[in-house]
Amino acid sequence: MSVIGFGGIPIQGVDAGEAGRVVRAALEEGITLFDSARVYTDSEEKLGRALQGRRREVVLATKSMARDRAGMAREIETSLAALRTDCIDLYQVHNPGSEEQLTQVLAPGGALEALEAARAQGKVRFVGLTGHSRPLLARALGCGRFDTVQLPFSPLESEACGDVLPAARAAGAGVLAMKPLGGGALGKLPRAALRRGLELGVDVVLAGMDGVEQVRENAAAGRAEGPLGAAELEALEAECARWAGEFCRRCGYCKPCPNGLDIPFLLLIEAYYTRYELEDWARARLAALSKRFTDCQACGQCTERCPYSLPVPELMARAAERVR
Ligand code: SF4
Ligand code: SF4
Structure with missing residues (x-):
């Protein structure tokens, strides 16, 4: 094939x-x-x-x-x-x-x-x-x-x-x-x-x-x-490096969030909203969640557990601004 x-x-x-x-x-x-x-x-x-x-x-x-x-x-x-x-x-x-x-x-x-x-x-x-x-x-x-x-x-x-x-x-x-x-x-x-x-x-x-x-x-x-x-x-390596600090692999090692946020899914919603331009899909998924971006209390536990040290509190704050 x-x-x-x-x-x-x-x-x-x-x-x-x-x-x-x-x-x-x-x-x-x-x-x-x-x-x-x-x-x-x-x-x-x-x-x-x-x-x-x-x-x-x-x-x-x-x-x-x-x-x-x-x-x-x-x-x-x-x-x-x-x-x-x-x-x-x-x-x-x-x-x-x-x-x-x-x-x-x-x-x-x-x-x-x-x-x-x-x-x-x-x-x-x-x-x-x-x-x-x-x-x-x-x-x-x-x-x-x-x-x-x-x-x-x-x-x-x-x-x-x-x-x-x-x-x-x-x-x-x-x-x-x-x-x-x-x-x-x-x-x-x-x-x-x-x-x-x-x-x-x-x-x-x-x-x-x-x-x-x-x-x-x-x-x-x-x-x-x-x-x-x-x-x-x-050029590809430069592009990968540009995304390294914010690209979520959805591996789930950051879980559980003490405030009940589904971190990988929330970051996926933001990615679909901004990169795929699936805005309605993202809004509908977000509306169905009880905990959203703004519920992040920036405790930092997820970043400590993330193998890629993603700054999740910053990503949540940015997503709250972007996904409307
Ligand atoms: S551990 Fe990091 S890369 Fe994995 S799902 Fe959580 S935030 Fe994303
Ligand atoms: S920083 Fe935010 S998303 Fe991460 S564990 Fe704490 S409350 Fe949950």
Whole structure:
């Protein structure tokens, strides 16, 4: 498959006609991997419609948040119908967020049983796992039941080189990078960021795409040969250094906050508001929380626990100003 994959989040925001144009442009440019999820609203439907008649040319991946066998079995059928196919190449367990959830997925009666049964029936070819917690993913790979792992990975967030990537290699699993532009932080240097992600050892970078020009730029990054040039590498390193003091990896080591703030989620809301310009999404998530940016009492406990020493009180104060 192509080393640049089509991330299926952004096409939720365009109409079906534009989604079709973007997907056709991706095919013309040699992109053959398309990744979606049950929770990406109409992303699977749009991909299914746009890829009709081209199914054999592509590798289709999707994922579900179901944690038990019955729920996952239903989700697989829904995905098959939405994607207009009788077999999904890669079906992933979507982001188990805790040890308890992962244990449920792996246990008898868990979601993995449904995926393995679907594979035996020919409805799914490979079974994968996605997530944000590196220790959890590394542990899960040890069970030997996952063909792939998908996690946030970019030149800004490449710590997986020390744990998840070796665990994946040991398990014979492929590695898909989500958020290869650092959640938009490296958006000024997409070509360099995508290429560097691949150089660092992942198999595929999944870039979200909702415009034809963007598709062409991303696909060109995947076709480039040889290592990144010195000037591009220097610019990328400078950009990474610029973000180093404020880029949250959502690892959760800063928890718990004595005032009940969900620190990684609040910082994610701010990032989505400012970098992805998903202002309504961010406002709605913020409104649903009982503790918000201004509830931070600047006690500093989180900064002491954060492996990157992020100045969380300052970031909370800045977010309170920005997210309106
Ligand atoms: S603030 Fe630091 S410890 Fe907390 S989630 Fe972000 S990077 Fe991890
Ligand atoms: S500094 Fe703010 S966010 Fe961090 S632990 Fe203290 S109150 Fe919570």
